[in-house]
Amino acid sequence: MREAYDRVDLTTEHMRDLAHQMILIRRFEEKCAELYSAEKIRGFLHLYIGEEANAVGVMQALKPDDNIVATYREHGHALARGLPATEVMAEMYGKASGSSRGRGGSMHICSAAHRFYGGFAIVGGGLPLAVGLALADKMRGNDRVTCCFFGEGAAAEGEFHESLNLAALWKLPVLFVCENNGYAMGTALERSESETDICRHAQSYQIPAAAVDGMDVLAVEEAARDATEKIRASEGPFFLENRTYRFRAHSMFDAELYRAKEEVAEWEKRGPLVQFKRWTIENDFLSDDDYAMIEQDVAVIVNDAVAFAEDAPWEAEEDLLKDVTTPAAAVL
């Protein structure tokens, strides 16, 4: 981490908040991994562990009225956006009290109230939607940014290029956030892209772009504040490349044959939580006691989320076909 951050509110309160959010995501997901082994959570489970600084940092720059489009690795984004841990956990369980009534699961956390349009699980498939949301806002005169998260693997998809071109051509208020964790499932960036500098793709579409250390939450927040300010001023898109790393496997089925344990260990030394903890203590924002209190508080939230999910009802099977289409009574 750096010595100074220009655009970040360097107060104890804010540091505590960032620490709390990142630790919540970490402990929540560690619990999810445990629950997966216990077969409470099934399907795919893509953990964000190691990448927490990105969702938390970017969200600081977004307003409640902004839109968010995320990927299938979106538990962290949902929590950082303020979705209740209870509803997110119940969704993991597939319960009716889940954020998507148990129809989405880990990969499709949605919340209209948070303008969280969901986890999209086709790589690159969320980008055109983000462009459309921003187009609607521009046409309706809404002062709103649409923030679209995706991985570096998406850069190989046609939808990535089509969307960047459209957003630039139509000067749409989209913040593209590429969370570059180095691997598209098991394929390293340099094994799949002729141009490994992702920002250059954006620049080729005349979109201003910046790369940021995705293991440093303050750097991410600073970059996101800068980006959203530019978007709100110019009504054109901005592209952030967050260089980050996933500590856990791609999903629970991944044997991790494609990378060395030493590489993971090396990145873990620069982990977003350890770095931030060291920095906030060295700079006298927070103490070990503060961290102990945060851990305690987070443990309560996670336990409550699990208890909520355990107790939550299952959707009635008779309601299987509900919401395949919109009931006539709900016509907008």
Add this chain to the structure above:
Amino acid sequence: MRRITYRDAIREALREAMQKDERVFLMGEDVGRYGGAYACSKGLLDEFGEERIRDTPLSESGFTGAGIGAALGGMRPIVEVMTVNFSLLCLDQIVNNAATLRHMSGGQFSVPVVIRMATGAGRQLAAQHSHSLENWYAHVPGLRVVAPATIADARGMLWSALEDPDPVIMFEHATLYNEEGDIAAEGPWAVDIDRAAVRREGKDATIITYGGSLPKALAAAQTLGEEGVSCEVIDLRTLRPLDTERILSSVANTHRAVIVDEGWRTGSLAGEISAQIMEGAFFELDAPVARVCTAETPIPYARHLEAAALPSVDAIIAAVRRTLRR
């Protein structure tokens, strides 16, 4: 009454929708300055401007997805994809996003987008501009699929589709654009897109069809009528959800069914309709259900080969006669 073409009807419907609801806009390849690949939007750019008659790059997935996103964002977009063949480039957006979002979000999001596309053969455009893939979309829960076959439906169905809170795929058969017909001088134009339409009443056999095959079915029914065979012709109008009730009640009256579908026979919509008749009206049948579909080949260029591949009036007449054992 006044006489207009199918193309005029679509254009009038577009204009009316734009006038009635400021959330409506049209986007697609060459819809603006060019006036639409089939000239459906000719003149609309001057009337409504570039924001609402929005030319797009050749990025089917990008702009169709943007239409879906704009619908999520409170607009009522009409996305024009030049032909169903090109729509395979945006199949991901339609099937994985538009069709799933309502259910996948537990009912939180609706996607009120209308995606129009031309379909079908008959203009010697060969194997990449001529296919009928309506059944691919009709397979997918979460979508409504409509196919206006008459001038009146071309005039009225767009607004009905826009009023649907869910994604609607609208198929316009390319050979219909120049068809002329009489419609009422003034509206209302709204079409009941929950119901199939009986285009000709009859008692000896039911011909079930939609879109570009309707004129052929009506011509066959006319010829058969002159021979004393009375055919009922049902225009499905909506391919998903199917108006099963109307299909079954007609078959219960005529006891014979011939399905005309420009899709390939294998895995066709005709196959689905046939199965529904087996399930719901088996004991009413006096003959096996017959299907008239496109031959199992990519559509060829040469005129005589293309004609040989497609459902023809003669083939429909022969199929009806077979069910009557004549």
